[in-house]
Amino acid sequence: MSTKIPIGPFHIGLEEPIYFKIDLEGETVKNVDMINGFVHRGIEYLAMQKNFFQNLILTERVCSLCSNNHPFTYVMAVEKIAGIEVSRRANYLRVVADEVKRIASHMFNLSMLAHLIGFHSLMTQTMEAREIMQDIKESIWGNRMDMSANTISGVKYDLDEGQIEYILKRLDELEPQVDEIIDIYFNHKIVKARTVGVGVLPKEDALRLGVTGPTARGSGVNNDVRVKAPYAAYDELKVNVILEEGGDVHARTKVRWREVKESIRLVREAITNLPEGPVVLDKRPHIPAGEAVTRSEAPRGELIYYLKTNGAQKPERMRWRVPTYMNWEALRVMIPGNKLSDVAVIFNSIDPCISCTER
Amino acid sequence: MSGFLKIAIRNLLKGPVTDPYPFGKTFIPNKLRGKLKVDPKACTACGTCEEVCPSGAIHITKNENVYVHTTWYNTCCFCGNCEFFCPTGAIKLTNDFHTANTEEEKYRFTTVALISEIKCESCGEMFVPASEALLKRAYPNVNDTIRELTKLCPKCRRKKAFERLYQ
Numbered sequence: 219m220s221t222k223i224p225i226g227p228f229h230i231g232l233e234e235p236i237y238f239k240i241d242l243e244g245e246t247v248k249n250v251d252m253i254n255g256f257v258h259r260g261i262e263y264l265a266m267q268k269n270f271f272q273n274l275i276l277t278e279r280v281c282s283l284c285s286n287n288h289p290f291t292y293v294m295a296v297e298k299i300a301g302i303e304v305s306r307r308a309n310y311l312r313v314v315a316d317e318v319k320r321i322a323s324h325m326f327n328l329s330m331l332a333h334l335i336g337f338h339s340l341m342t343q344t345m346e347a348r349e350i351m352q353d354i355k356e357s358i359w360g361n362r363m364d365m366s367a368n369t370i371s372g373v374k375y376d377l378d379e380g381q382i383e384y385i386l387k388r389l390d391e392l393e394p395q396v397d398e399i400i401d402i403y404f405n406h407k408i409v410k411a412r413t414v415g416v417g418v419l420p421k422e423d424a425l426r427l428g429v430t431g432p433t434a435r436g437s438g439v440n441n442d443v444r445v446k447a448p449y450a451a452y453d454e455l456k457v458n459v460i461l462e463e464g465g466d467v468h469a470r471t472k473v474r475w476r477e478v479k480e481s482i483r484l485v486r487e488a489i490t491n492l493p494e495g496p497v498v499l500d501k502r503p504h505i506p507a508g509e510a511v512t513r514s515e516a517p518r519g520e521l522i523y524y525l526k527t528n529g530a531q532k533p534e535r536m537r538w539r540v541p542t543y544m545n546w547e548a549l550r551v552m553i554p555g556n557k558l559s560d561v562a563v564i565f566n567s568i569d570p571c572i573s574c575t576e577r
Numbered sequence: 578m579s580g581f582l583k584i585a586i587r588n589l590l591k592g593p594v595t596d597p598y599p600f601g602k603t604f605i606p607n608k609l610r611g612k613l614k615v616d617p618k619a620c621t622a623c624g625t626c627e628e629v630c631p632s633g634a635i636h637i638t639k640n641e642n643v644y645v646h647t648t649w650y651n652t653c654c655f656c657g658n659c660e661f662f663c664p665t666g667a668i669k670l671t672n673d674f675h676t677a678n679t680e681e682e683k684y685r686f687t688t689v690a691l692i693s694e695i696k697c698e699s700c701g702e703m704f705v706p707a708s709e710a711l712l713k714r715a716y717p718n719v720n721d722t723i724r725e726l727t728k729l730c731p732k733c734r735r736k737k738a739f740e741r742l743y744q
Contacts, residue, residue: 268631275631275656343584346594353604360610360670366656374661401580 231562234572287516295525298510308372315367323517335412372498413468417564431519436470443515609672615690619667626659665710697730
């Protein structure tokens with residue numbers, strides 16, 4: 219005797235609109251069907267109507283939590299076509315912006331996990347620790363989410379002594395808080411009861427489905443773009459890849475928390491060894507005809523941009539593949555066999571970004 | 578369990594972490610990107626900000642002898658592109674983030690700057706002169722001869738500069 223249960227598209231347990239059709243047997247999920255397409259905004263078409271400088275901001279507005287990686291990958295594509303060499307200082311500053319965003323994005327997802335397993339006070343505590351990152355973003359880039367750090371041929375901001383000191387001071391404040399919260403996420407019995415052994419994605423399936431980001435690294439697949447195909451300053455700042463073998467929600471949680479620690483280390487290293495030089499070229503470059511594909515490691519996984527230009531002021535075609543697109547199919551492996559109450563937790567564990575995927 | 582209990586007790590003693598904002602002070606960093614401030618003296622109505630504005634919030638229109646630089650806050654996304662690409666540094670984003678407005682103020686919720694034209698000293702035609710900031714960007718050292726030239730319309734300036742070359 220099976221029951222059909224719909225979750226979504228607008229549901230209290232989901233961050234973003236997606237529709238799950240769930241076949242239940244007793245309390246166990248037998249089969250799941252997922253339907254998306256509720257937040258399509260036509261951004262790909264809009265990108266072709268705007269010039270290269272307007273697209274810097276438009277790509278940022280695709281999604282607020284990976285809002286640095288979209289323009290980052292886009293400007294790398296433009297620079298590849300135009301053959302622009304970015305200065306070392308600008309590359310370091312790009313890494314700083316990227317890692318600050320990664321910390322904030324991971325901590326948001328982890329606090330959502332605490333919320334979904336019913337540990338509400340842990341969620342508020344994580345969010346409060348995250349507020350330090352928001353303060354840094356506000357003080358250095360001027361906005362809490364959309365930092366607008368990248369521009370063609372460099373970055374829009376520069377760090378002076380006082381700002382570097384400020385970031386270091388706030389990071390020193392953040393790290394003990396993170397250590398304290400990590401201990402709860404790793405060892406607390408409520409968190410463990412709801413996450414260990416839930417939503418298992420075996421390594422073979424992870425390889426077969428080509429999942430990216432912390433979802434893959436939680437299953438022991440190393441596909442970190444920062445290490446496999448270094449861009450910006452990542453070949454100079456050695457990134458330690460975080461791998462966990464469990465493949466369940468708990469393993470992905472562990473990957474995210476350890477990546478937060480790794481990102482804090484990277485930001486510290488980048489701003490203390492900031493090379494001298496210009497942050498942006500004086501002359502605004504001409505973008506010739508051509509096409510390019512670039513990729514970067516967004517907080518959720520690998521982000522790929524394809525850009526085609528025809529020598530005009532606007533792109534001829536722009537298309538991007540976002541990490542959630544690959545992680546999405548893995549839900550069909552993760553969800554069946556679990557309890558109905560775990561569906562939202564498993565869905566959250568891939569760090570879904572539906573507004574990126576449907577744009 | 579003791580780990581979280583420690584945090585909970587500490588938070589209990591520390592009191593609320595939220596700001597009492599509309600009734601009290603809040604944290605406003607200097608670099609916060611808020612409303613625009615346009616310096617009409619430095620602006621030359623070149624239209625760069627209009628070109629790079631992703632949301633189309635900036636409009637430069639021409640009335641009689643004056644260019645009107647309008648920013649609509651109901652469209653503006655506070656990205657700072659106009660400030661970054663402005664060649665003369667006429668646009669600055671202030672840290673004033675107060676954007677709550679009534680429906681009645683919808684069409685008045687703007688920043689308007691008037692860039693007036695001047696009369697050419699030689700032929701009397703109206704034109705927008707190059708601002709001091711633009712001159713500093715174009716010439717390594719701005720002297721009085723160059724400043725004299727800014728009082729002439731492009732046509733007369735070309736003539737004068739040509740004469741100067743062959744005298």
